[in-house]
Amino acid sequence: MDGQDANRGGWSGRRRLLASALAATCLAPLGAGAADLAAPRPAPAPSYIDWSGGYVGLEGSAGASFGALDFGPTTIGGRTVPAFRTGDATGRSDRGRDATTAVGGLLGGYSWQTGPWLYGIEVGIAGANLKRPVASPAPGFGYEAADPAFSLIRAKTDIYGTLRARLGFSFERSLVYATFGLAGAETRLLASYPDLAGGGAATARRDLSRLGFTLGAGVQYAVTEELALGLDYRYLDLGRSARFGLGTVPGPDGGPVSTRVGFTSHQMLARLSWYPGGLTLPPEPDEAAPHDPAAATSDRVSLHGQTTFVNQGVTGFRSPYRGENSLVPHQAQATTTATAFLGLKLWEGTELYYNPEFSQGFGLSRTLGVAGFVNGEAQKAGAPFPKLRSNRYFLRQTFGLGGETEDVPDGPNQVATRRDVERITVVAGKFALGDYFDGNVYAHDPRVDFMNWSLWASTAWDFPANLPGFTQGLMVEYNRKEFAIRAAYTQVPKEPSSDVLDPRLFRRAGATIEFEERHVLPGLDQPGKIRLGLFSNLGNSANYREVVALTQAGLFGDVNDAAAATRRPRRKSGVYLNLEQALTADLGVFARASYADGRNENLSFTDVDRSVSGGLSLKGTAWDRPADTIGLGATVNGLSPAHRTYFADGGLGLLIGDGRLTYAPERAVEAYYALGLTKALTVSLDYQFVANPGYNRDRGPAHFFGTRLHADF
Incomplete structure (x- = not known):
């Protein structure tokens, strides 16, 4: 019955209409309940696996x-x-x-x-x-x-x-x-x-x-x-x-x-x-990647984690003699790290981050014997048991300068936010210089891409750090869409390869400045970046020519004793150039070149004075595996003449020292295949070939085989 029929029926019609409406209102819940009893709605699937x-x-x-x-x-x-x-x-x-x-x-x-x-x-x-x-x-x-x-x-x-x-x-x-x-x-x-x-x-x-x-x-x-x-x-x-x-x-x-x-x-x-009985997997989350904004705990808190397990071995190779820091043939070692990335937005533009990390294991030969070392997860502070360190704790303040804005997804050490593209960022606390400098989308993370130190970093850059690779200080960055300029002033170790950072920040410290240019390659319409970095460290170190001369004059019986006795504040400076360029959506190339003066001892990273590296990275879209990656890279490292003489006289460096030296450039090739099993789990196979490990023509060549398991959330 429509409204016109009710009006024509007068009061009786309106009464019948009202009665029908009341009846429908009262009986609707009963009808719904009966329908529910007849066909109960399925309970929502749990968001976790039942491992029973x-x-x-x-x-x-x-x-x-x-x-x-x-x-x-x-x-x-x-x-x-x-x-x-x-x-x-x-x-x-x-x-x-x-x-x-x-x-x-x-x-x-x-x-x-x-x-x-x-x-x-x-x-x-x-x-x-x-x-x-x-x-x-x-x-x-x-x-x-x-x-x-x-x-x-x-x-x-x-x-x-x-x-x-x-x-x-x-x-x-x-x-x-x-x-x-x-x-x-x-x-x-x-x-x-x-x-x-x-x-x-x-x-x-x-x-x-x-x-x-x-x-x-x-x-x-x-x-x-x-x-x-x-x-x-x-x-x-x-x-x-x-x-x-x-x-x-x-x-x-x-x-x-x-x-x-x-x-x-x-x-x-x-x-x-x-599990022969099978597991019921939970529904896949809606996000396209593990660190999308939708995965954020809130707009004020960020919680993420990772774990990486690397097994690596080296076969036999020519080794007519060994020194204290020599690579040893026929061995296998493994490293494990597990990190929590905790972030809190204190107020708009101000964020606080903390990264506790467990690590266990050593690199091959206790992370010694190769200047461009072969496992980027290996630390000089390795331990046979899980060791907890507070690797990062820092405050980040962002000053927006107006104009265009961008959305930043929730991720490790990043609370989901919206920020101005043109901005000034200040970071104070404990961090790794590699978090902000010398980045490269194709070769910068040994947990998922290249593991050789000379491929994921500019190895002649002796960046200030303790043994696990972290320092304390201040970083300031000015960012625009076309470029960025960033600089850092940080602590250096008290002496070479020390785990203790020198507290005299205003007397002994490291300074780094980097200019980053961003472009789109004409004709290919693909993005690329060029980074130019300058560094200068003032730390407690010895001069290579001086310690060799003192030893050869008979004033010291061992060149390492001469180095320890003559360390004083000295400067080490250098430069690096870093290129990344996408050729297609799936294929990219990278290249690095770095140079240091090579007069005084290295303090933190490794024994390299000149380095050139490059390679390519290819996604597996062509064979229906878009989450997979193939990487191929090569590197050549060298030493200054004074540095060579020091090692030839029996000197020990941060990573190398065979007791004597027949010099030749250290050359390496690395190939890896990273298999993306899920959005959060990657398994990699890695092979590396190193000629003249430790710059010694008398040793090697060496073949390294590795597997890597990486998971994050």
């Missing part, structure tokens, strides 16, 4: 696990043996250096989950190749004349086993968890006691079955409905054994040997888990 069920998998690493043996006190014939390596005359302990080992094995477990909270149990068994000396010759027992590399006792540990409980929290496609439980291992102690007085040798063996505890934590990410990749850290402590006998030392100073041994281990393992 059984799983099996593989885990392993080469060079990411470290074992330490606490050996002693040891007695021979009832007399306490001094701890020769540590110089502890009481003989209380001879703690062996942390030894790198490869670990690999099988795992299996079962999990239950309530909401996002997970609990479960897991068992694992792994093989290891921990083989190392734990006790060197001790003075006073006839071994003073023995080879310093000789060890009386060696340890071998082949099998580990763990039974652990897991407690975790699931979010999106990820799981973070903590573990605790039991750990066991089989350790063999092998002893060899030659009678240096002319008698026969004696040997002994002891097998120890050890049971202790393990604690750990990990993260894993579902790549598909059945496969998950992860990183797992665990600490094993097998305690100290009871005193036991270990053969008899022959000769007049000999006698029965007794000792004790303790064992601890830090392990970082990559894991691949298979």
